Amino acid sequence: MLLALKNRFAGWLFQLRGAEAGSIELVQRRIFILPSRHGMIYVAALLLMLTGSVNYNLSLGFVLTFLLAALGVNSILHTFRNLARLRVSPGRVQRVYAGDHAHFTLAIDNPGALDRFSVGATRDGKVAIFTDVPARQATIISVAVPAPHRGILRAGRLTLFTRYPLGLCYAWAYVEPDVSCLVYPRPEAGHVPLPLPAPHAGQGIAHGSGQEDFSGLRSYHPGDSPRHIAWKAAARGQGLLTKQFSGRADTELWLDWQATPATLGVEGRLSRLASWVIDAHAAGLSFGLRLPGVILPPAPGNAQHDRCLEALALYQPG
């Protein structure tokens, strides 16, 4: 209850509004500023200097203390200005395997006439990267976000911050760009041999393999494999039609969920399938993927590789 209240308060205070599409301008109300830890020490040092000046009646001590106090106030404006009106737009994200880091790229655009220095970006508040954004230019930064699980990884809330120029103030803005990264299952470690390709006319053994591309339909001739009958067309009352495949290979490689031992568990089985997809693709084979509820017919090439891994990444058991 209290936590929920706290979250709502933070949401209101920091204007958290969920993911935003397109580029985000760091307008004034998005930027927050507080003294940094060094800023606190600075204030304490100034108080010490003020007491010293009063005690010894040092006029120049007052001058120095007030100059430094004014410098501190001034640095609030400068730090704020170093972040204000930057535009953040999300860039491309490379797909990664679970356990790696997803690198979200952000373009930080500075349309103004003022160079910006040491703008940091962080997601977890621990690891940060810094970049300078010269006037009327844009720089690309990439924020590494750990991707522990397969599936869709959202960029989440990033913090853009700066302490420039004096390190006495900490200005920050939350941005949550609407980007996500597809995380493939982690390929199983160690070499797991690919399943044997099944002969083309395999007698109904489910986990066969094939290397052909679908090329069209023709009318059914007796003797055609029942696996190649276009049952959907038959269901629509178009009569029995046989799927025709072009290609020279007489074997097709099927990467089948059923071929993986159930003892591995769901994620383990997906990992094995992922490592098969990678190996098959590396070997230049044509391969298909069969998951409960998902069938990707055999095909060679990068697109097939991506398609298969995507299916594995998004697979919902049960």
Add this chain to the structure above:
Amino acid sequence: MAPATDRLHPRHIGWLVLALIMVAAPHVERVAWWITLLAATLLAWRLYITYYALHLPRKWLLLLIAAGGLGGIYITYGRIFGRDAGIALLVIMLALKLLEMSTLRDAMILIFVCYFLVITNFLYSQSIPTALYMLCAVWIVTATMIGFQFHGRQPGYRYQLRSAGTLLAQSAPLMLVLFVLFPRVQGPIWSLPQDAYAGITGLSDKMAPGSVSSLILSDAIAFRVSFDAQIPPANRLYWRGPVMWDFDGYTWTAPRFPYMVQREYQALDEPVEYTVTVEPHSRRWLFALDLPSRLPPGSTMSNDYQLFYQTAVNNRVRYDMASHLSYRDNAELGRREHRRALALPGNTNPRASGLASQMRKAAPDERAYIAAVLGMFRNQNFYYTTTPPLLPRENSVDEFLFSTRAGFCEHYASSFAVLMRAAGIPARIVTGYQGGELNTVGNYLTVRQADAHAWVEVWLKDDGWVRVDPTAAVSPARVEAGVAAAVPHAEELPFLLRGEYAWLRRARMTWDSVANSWNQAVLGYTQDRQRQLMRRVGIDDATWKSLATIMLVATGAITLVLALLMLHKLRASRPDPVSAAYSRFCERLARRGVARHPSEGPDAFRKRATTARPELASSINSISALYIRLRYGEAAHATDALQLKREVSGFSP
């Protein structure tokens, strides 16, 4: 793009060392020599380590050096804390910290200590040169701090200095507001270390042969005076200081507990009005012309017309005064004072006593006797000199009167007072300053330590205390025109007291006038002055609350103005003429149905546009080529931009 790092860049070390040297350098003349040596060695060591990328020294070694430094400071200063020892300690520890730290976090702390070291310099000097030098030091320290904020690629030193300069310059208005309006409290809040005001020269409450003449070599300013009307003639400018009653045969001493009952006197002229700004001299005396007719706020006057401030004058004190230059003293003298003013130590200076009784017998009355003694000084071969021969502690007056016969004002005053007392005339010594130099630039009088003087007051039955200046008898020039005129040229005098170079004198007066304004406006800005200023702008009883309110409002206003000026630059800047011309060209094409896509490059757009509108191909090609050359080409001419502008203006599809 660079990952965050907390490690120090070698350039950071260089800057830090420079900053540290800047803020600690003025202390070199004040701390013991070995502290300078140790600190310099430590800094050089750090630079060496940085240059050759070596490991930092081990902790135990640094601890050992720290302990050694601490011991050394205790042996040298006899304490660890206090002003001088504290600063020595701070400098050593700062240099050691530099050898120990390797992170930016530590470096920031060092920066703050550097700022603090700047303030310690003001304990010794708050002059204009010090202020300017320290401004430079603060500039360097701030630039160092800016450098710390760069991750990865380091900026050039010029950039750092420029940014720091900008930041400091922008802070100036707010600093001024805070300085004027921050509610001032009269210090000290707690007791100061004993050595807080050590080493300030000035008059003392004792006068022995040589004590005044030692001041003659000091150019230091004792106080400045601006007169409301005409400045009185030099021979009437007797600035009254400590009055001494007790003589032990060698040294005159002021009463430790002055009799604080104010004495009445009869003024014989209109008072002279003036304002004195006295430099700190760590004693309670305030100086005024003989005789003060008014008390400065917070001061009292003793029975011998001496002004005492409520505390020791450890800061510049400014007060309005009025004095009567002609007066007749109240003729009464209490029995105790009478006895005190006649006391002479027994068995000392027998020849002087003999001379006194002999001359007194020859003179018909006291006035004639005084005249006879002055005549003796004037007519016999007595010399006025700033470098008198040393006198023995025993029978010093005899020695002076009968053998050396060369002395400075304290010799004449002392022997004259002894001759008076020996003849039964109550006498006392008054020390202070005589004369002063007119600053023609600022039209005020500067009184230096070199103007220190001692004279005698004798008590006569009808007239009370009367001033007699025996020095004037020996050397009238001293009183008429100052020390410089009174002593032979060969003698040592402060350079500035000699008036040989007119231009030099002029320059010096201008400088002193500037320094005086600085003292009045900046250094003398205290609680009282703040109240005065507030009264002048119509705030009659400025409490700290009203001051704080005004201060906050003014701070807010200044910050707002600064923010508006600064944030103005952030807007997407107006495109340069080349971009402006090209976008005009794109707009015109868009109106004719060929709109450029946001992602379309100028060349791709040119191809599409020429296909869509072949009749405009030649101008589209020419404009695009110019634009591409100006934007991406290397060999763009200055005339190309004008050409582009012209062609776009003429482009009307």
